Amino acid sequence: MRLAKKQRENRVSYPASTERDLTAELPNKPAAVRVYSRSGHCAALGLDFDAKDRTPEQIADVAYDVFQAEALLDQAGAWYLTDHAHGGVHIYLLLEQPLPFLEARELVEAMAQRWATLDPSPHQSITSGCITVPGSPHKLGGHRELAISERSLRERVAGLRTPARALRQLRLIFRDEIRVVQAKRAAKAAHEPHSTPTVYEAGAGRVMGHRYLALAVEGDWAAYGYSSPSEARWAVLWSAMATGLSREDVAARMSDGRWAGLWALHAHRHDPWATFSGDWARMEPLFNASNTAQDSSVHTSDTSANSHTGGPSVHDTHGVIRAWRSLLHEVEAYEFPGARGWTRRLLLRAIAKQSHEIGSTLTATGVRGLSLATGMSPQTVALQLRELSTQSDPWIALTARARGREAAAYELRIPDRYADVAATVRWIRGKAHALRPAFEQLGAPAALVYEAIEHGHGSSPITIQSRTGLSRTAVTDALGTLSGWRLIDGEPTAGYWLTSTDADLERLAERFGITHARASKIATYRAQRRIWWAYLERHTIALHANDLAADAEILALLDEMRLHDPDPPPAPTGLSAVA
DSSP: OEEOEEOSTTOEEOOGGGBOOOOSSOOSSOEEEESSOTTSEEEEEEEEEOOTTOOHHHHHHHHHHHHHHHHHHHHHTOOEEEEEETTEEEEEEEEEEEEEHHHHHHHHHHHHHHOTTEEOGGGSOTTTOEEEOTTOBOTTSSBOEESSOHHHHHHHHHHOOBOHHHHHHHHHHTHHHHHHHHHHHHHHHHHSOOOOOOOOOSTTOOOOOHHHHHHHHHOOGGGGTOSSHHHHHHHHHHHHHHTTOOHHHHHHHHHTTTTHHHHHHHHTSSSHHHHHHHHHHHHHHHHHHHTTTSOOOOOOOTTTTOOOOOOOOOTTHHHHHHHHHHHHHHHHHHHSOHHHHHHHHHHHHHHHHHHHHHTOSEEEOOHHHHHHHHSOOHHHHHHHHHHHHTSSSOSEEEEEOOBTTBOOEEEEOOOGGGHHHHTTOOOOOSOOOSOOTTHHHHOHHHHHHHHHHHTTOOSOHHHHHHHHOOOHHHHHHHHHHHHHTTSEEEETTTEEEEOOOHHHHHHHHHHHTHHHHHHHHHHHHHHHHHHHHHHHHHHTTTOOHHHHHHOHHHHHHHHHSOOOSOOOOOOOOOOOOOO
């Protein structure tokens, strides 16, 4: 289930970060369950009739549409359950055989063409589609209540399901609306033709183009102009090969739910895995032949958006950096308390991580490189760098301002007030991390709690609270999130421990779409950097040093628009999708 998270104007959402196992106890906030399985099938259609503002007119419209819907379902021979809360109604159409994503989505969207109060969104995404169920608390108070008795519920749950012939009857009833839905999808496909796979040689790794990744996740082949699931399937596999994924990599993504859409593109075959293996075996020699003459070099640095000036020669530089990290770890809850302090702690971690990578306490990194490492916007990073470096006894010192292509340089510094403590502090174990990508979705509190447990401070919620500086509520919510995604295990009395590795966090980040989004950001930032370099080439010759110092607008651009990683070679060309 996923728990509700408050939004503006009394709205709620059900983000992936709140997902956890169903329990026998009722949750204390609205909860929704996923509509689709990992393979992209649903066992029940969830029809959400919504009275958005709860006006008398909207409630009456919902009641009228529900009356019509129940009459049609009875006529078709379907079995269903109905619940209600504050004027809204859900109808759960129980299915004898699970329905594939595209068929379920098409039927619900067709129903929404006839009934204006029906919201089709729960069935429009394999990964995020969910609906609140009977017994769930409602955001306006009370719970969703079934419209039938407990005895009738037991009878229906015990074995009464909607047979395939009833679904065929429903498709016949809504044949005109289905044509409208299909026409809209065809019109969308006309504006979004499939293109050649995009390969980004970026720090996040080579990634598939957006359309191919969307096909792999959702499987909606018609929306991207393909004439059949087979044609779309080949395009996705070809793009996966172009990004360097192996057959085992693709199979793992199909198995664990990350690429449920690609599984759905195979599921109509008698033996989906045999189909997948056969497709891969036939495509691999074609792909290799088409790319024999291409340069296959890949930029693999984890900090591809960074450029460093190097630092002074210091004995045991990594020891100095680790001592700085350990001191920060010891006092950060006091130094940077509350939600405002979370982001500053993550930014300092990112700088320390980069210092380890280059072996120097002095680094020069563009704000966009640090943005990628922390999940914050470049503007936020720039503001916080200024704030941290201008304190009276700072953790980082600004040693050189940004000019032209050169980034501002910052050096790690142990504050004078902690000089005695730094000499005796116990070094922390493990790698240096900023914000690991999965926690962009799960949240900074979850990242800090995970890190505390990782470093052996998970004996109780009170210990975690003391170590992280978070509130008791924030710690409780973070523990629930981490447990829900099976990243940790334990209980308040026995303590908590990790049940996951960095590889698990990487898979989760990919499932959330963060890996792909990060690679897209890198591509955008590189384009912005090239524009800025072109601007400098046009104007630097005509400007003298005094003019440059007096031009406030150019100085602002120098501070805010800089990306200083070496310009990478162009992406390979000549890749094409195979139909």
